[in-house]
């Protein structure tokens with residue numbers, strides 16, 4: 001017998017009980033619809049979030065240098081290395097600093113405080129840095145100036161305060177040439193930084209910043225612990241790969257690089273976050289729909305036992321019977337898939353319109369959904385079809401018509 | 402004339418506790434063009450015999466040759482093929498598909514034996530004309546009278562052009578008027594050369610056949626009337 005004949009038989013079987021078929025299809029519609037809506041909305045939302053994704057943050061890199069293992073071990077990154085990074089194409093600014101170890105801030109006090117109750121030592125982080133901190137951390141100066149290469153070179157005992165450090169020390173102006181005592185050693189304050197421009201670099205705002213030479217002389221702050229880099233737009237990924245080599249040619253892999261995520265990765269990441277739960281929901285609905293189809297097909301097989309007997313009497317072989325019921329459940333799944341995909345796409349468009357987003361509907365998603373529905377129907381029909389094919393003609397003919 | 406079928410010492414024992422011997426050594430020969438009625442009390446084994454004859458069931462022991470071929474040793478697949486192409490069934494309860502039109506129901510004949518769609522349609526239209534239902538193509542079976550339903554079932558059996566038409570209580574669900582119209586149709590088919598085997602417990606139905614075979618407790622005996630009519634029962 002021809003495939004077309006079998007399909008005709010299956011389709012008319014599906015149409016035999018319209019209400020039941022519609023209800024069964026509804027299960028698949030819900031499942032496929034949820035999946036398509038979920039994937040579509042998350043793709044759309046991901047596109048939006050990635051589109052709004054602040055281009056500036058995509059230009060900021062931080063390299064953390066591990067603390068040298070031994071006391072006399074050579075520093076992983078020498079103080080001249082940041083200049084190598086500065087020469088890389090696409091780097092706009094680079095600053096490096098050493099800092100007091102975490103949890104071992106130094107006592108700091110200011111001399112120019114009028115209120116005697118505030119003359120107390122504050123424990124503050126102290127940085128010994130290159131002269132490029134404002135540019136590399138996107139900070140401005142609230143007062144005064146930052147130290148320059150000359151200060152570093154001359155090992156001048158000058159200091160610039162982060163805004164939070166200045167507030168703690170009660171310093172707001174520098175025209176009276178205030179000094180700070182760090183661990184008992186005096187440094188002249190020549191500037192106060194403005195609010196931090198890089199959210200990923202909060203430390204300088206809270207710290208007392210000294211030329212690294214002076215910091216090493218007086219406080220023994222040691223080698224570089226952090227390198228902050230800003231790049232041209234779109235350059236961050238490349239620089240993030242090149243910077244470790246420029247900083248520590250002998251052991252680039254020992255450095256820890258924090259680079260902004262690739263915008264493409266970010267888009268997928270966001271999509272993944274948003275949709276994970278709903279995807280599971282959709283899959284669960286599909287499983288429930290498959291159980292529904294299996295159940296209804298089984299009931300149909302039992303109700304149509306006499307029909308199966310008749311078909312066997314008319315010369316139908318077992319596989320004719322099996323294929324007919326498999327096709328029936330597959331057609332139900334396919335119809336559910338088509339309706340579900342359409343409903344899902346409509347939902348994505350509606351949600352996008354409401355959010356004023358540009359809807360993103362994946363062509364393959366729209367095309368595969370009906371196939372997924374058909375597959376669900378096929379799998380669901382396996383057991384009932386097997387039951388139908390196994391019936392003995394004589395017994396089946398006695399069954400309900 | 403050639404034999405359509407020949408049963409020899411056919412037993413059919415159903416595994417039960419105790420086992421039920423529904424057929425206990427049946428010998429029967431049906432020739433081309435025969436119109437044979439099988440009568441007998443309820444539970445005597447008539448339906449069991451028809452299932453064996455229709456290749457729906459296999460004898461426990463004995464031999465069953467259909468058109469010369471031994472069927473008891475055939476593969477299930479070959480038996481199914483033979484059943485679809487050479488045997489037509491008419492059941493007491495019609496077995497029409499209630500969701501398909503009259504024409505579609507009749508077109509099921511030949512569906513599984515490779516008759517092309519167009520050919521099935523032509524044959525179905527002809528068969529419906531033959532049973533006098535040429536004006537009911539688009540009807541659903543639920544809107545037909547009992548006699549009309551049985552005529553649709555007969556038309557369906559005729560579409561496959563069977564060598565043997567097996568009817569199990571074809572008039573069991575019909576009133577006398579509808580019974581008469583079905584029996585007239587059998588007479589027509591008989592006149593057209595069909596081989597007919599009708600199971601019934603209705604004496605008036607059996608009387609229309611050329612010969613009668615009585616079955617009691619799974620055994621065949623000749624009715625006196627039939628024995629007088631001809632002595633061909635083997």
Ligand SMILES: Nc1ncnc2c1ncn2[C@@H]1O[C@H](COP(=O)(O)OP(=O)(O)OP(=O)(O)O)[C@@H](O)[C@H]1O
Pocket residue numbers: 415416417421422423441442443444445446447448449450602
């Ligand atoms: N599958 C089976 N298992 C066990 N016993 C069976 C089976 N089928 C039939 N029988 C028994 O075989 C005997 C003959 O049954 P069959 O259906 O052939 O009778 P029948 O002559 O057609 O009766 P009726 O006129 O009532 O239709 C009965 O006693 C019945 O109970």
Ligand SMILES: [Mg+2]
Pocket residue numbers: 447448449
């Ligand atoms: Mg019976």
